[in-house]
Amino acid sequence: MAATRRPMTLAAAVATAVALGASVLTLPALAADRGAEKPAPPKLELKDGTLQWGVKESFRKYVMGMAHGKIEAKGGATQAADNGVFTFSGGLGTYDTGTHATDTAFKGSVRFTSALHKFDISIADVKVRTQGKTGAIRADVTLNGAVQNDIDLARLDLSAVRPGQGGGEGGAMVFKDIPTTLTEKGAKAFNGMYEKGAQLDPATLTVTPGGPVPGKPTEPSTPTEPTKPAETPKPPKPSKPSKPSKPSKPSERPEPRQPAGVVDGSLSWGLKESFRTYISTGGEATVAGGAKKISDGYRFPYAKADLDSGAKKIDASFGGSVRFTYKAHGIDMKFSDLKVRANGAKGTLLADVTTPKGTNNDVRFAALDLSGVSYRPKNDVVHLDKVPATLTAAGAEQFANDTTGSPYKPGEKLDPVTVTLASKAGATLPEADGGEAGGTGTSGTGATGTGTTGSGSVGGGGTVGGGTGTLAATGSSVPSTALLGAAGVALAAGAGAVVAARRRRGSEAV
Incomplete structure (x- = not known):
């Protein structure tokens, strides 16, 4: 009976831990199994994974609404109709039965752009990494040309998440509506539009546990290492350090930055x-x-x-x-x-x-x-x-x-x-x-008016008060006699033409 129970326990452990960390349920069973095994606990493959995540609904609405922008999902990522959530597909990864850590990478990218509000944000190379009851969605994020590789974009809270059966072939496990919040690096990646800890859309992870990860083929390669010191090509390699002059290129990336904190x-x-x-x-x-x-x-x-x-x-x-x-x-x-x-x-x-x-x-x-x-x-x-x-x-x-x-x-x-x-x-x-x-x-x-200094043009200017009538001379190609006449009337604060003009408009100039 113990022999038949062990696979069920391991499958449950894999499913739960793949669910990003319900180690409370799996650790005792795995610990019991470990005592009977001499080798270290194996890593198991995860395959056919998908991650459904909308990033943040209000942000999607802002991009397609006020910002008059575009959202593009490609390379294995798709977006649901009516500006819905994104699905990243082709998930492949591993589950460590000893540490209960998972690492799953997905295909696809999503790009948000707005010419009006001057931003271009791309999310690519999405991964889900977890251990225990916590985890993160990691990604390469590009903001207006500046790339941040493999940053923790969102924090996952797995404390209340339990796996469900997805159905279909292979026994896919579904972990629905995992709460997510924005990290500090994620806030910077979004140009400061949101603060650290801001609530993001929940994430739904689907994975299928596979067989053990193939053994490490690196062990046979170790004997070849001693032969390397005997090789003479090693001396010329020091000349290659001259190439560090290229680090100047990454410094160019921060230049196309958007002012932080205002949208x-x-x-x-x-x-x-x-x-x-x-x-x-x-x-x-x-x-x-x-x-x-x-x-x-x-x-x-x-x-x-x-x-x-x-x-x-x-x-x-x-x-x-x-x-x-x-x-x-x-x-x-x-x-x-x-x-x-x-x-x-x-x-x-x-x-x-x-x-x-x-x-x-x-x-x-x-x-x-x-x-x-x-x-x-x-x-x-x-x-x-x-x-x-x-x-x-x-x-x-x-x-x-x-x-x-x-x-x-x-x-x-x-x-x-x-x-x-x-x-x-x-x-x-x-x-x-x-x-x-x-x-x-x-x-x-x-x-x-036909008169260059008559009550038509001068009176209109004189009503401004405070000497503003001389503004007629700014950049002027009009004869100076006309302009000086207008200035004289206005600066004199004038008399009948000013009063008459004010009465015609029914209000005083400020």
Whole structure:
């Protein structure tokens, strides 16, 4: 009876331990068998394995939704319909009956890409390795060209998992819904979108126990080793160390890195309300590159960012542009490639400013007062709302002309800046008004009036107040007499033309 019981016990042990570690049930039986065997416990083959694992459902939805990306499974991996889980096939491995450790490797790879959100993540060479009640899913992970080989991507908790019979030929064992959590290296591999310990999709492992692993053929090869010292070719081998100069190549991999910790966001800013009002009298503001008009200015889309909430540091870049044109007053200014650099209570807004004279890159345009905001994320979002902004000396120079200088002075109040940064995929961003800014457009008879200094064009500019009428001279090809006339009326804060224009619009300029 003992003879018939032993195979059943061993099969159960294999199945349970292959299930990634129910050693509590198998160890006593194996220990009893070991006492009767002189050789060390053998390793058994595992074959026909599959691993069903979706990585993280919310991440798959983010890739195919907000990120407008793609998911590609190939090389032996497949994905279930409707953006479902992945199945890695062709699993081959071993089970050590002495240590209860398993090592199973699977075919296939999965790639997540998004041109919009600028990421490319691949998972390949997937393995499941376990011992006892713990284990890990290991893989080679490539993030935007940088490869991390054989890292523990997910931790497995096998304490409550029991094997089930999969049916079919070979007695396949199924270990369903193994809980998985993200490791520290896994969090880095996903560009910091998720934190260590984040819950991932459960994994289902299917394996078929096979026969003993063939004996080691390495033993006969040992006698040949003594003959090697007699061989003369060994001396020339020291010359080969000259090849270590190639380690410079791996150092190239870290270069294509994505800023950690941020996956989405936006910048909302109106530059200066009085300037927008002035442009609306006869010019227009045009957005491009993903920027949008909103009621109090413009919203610029997220490009990239580094965020350290604990250290209160931000280095964020935003796409899109806004271009202000007022043909009659010679204005053509475009603001693009906006950046926010913040450190504690102080920050700077930078921009590329383009006029007919050329482009000034990374102009330190505005100083930001961050003393009243919090860098602490709420629901995975850092929201710096309506940060006070003032014009810098470099910003004021962008409006200067060769005759009257700049109508704006350093320290002058600008529209507040709102920065939103999401540190996790799928986080809900605070909603902002996406409506078109009122008053903008090409209409406005003042811009096309026949008199170069008459109440049409000058009156429109004069209503801006604070000397902004001289903005007509920026990048101007209009006769200087017209521009100086407009500047004179505006700087005089003017009189009847200003009052009349304000009454016509029914509101005061800021």
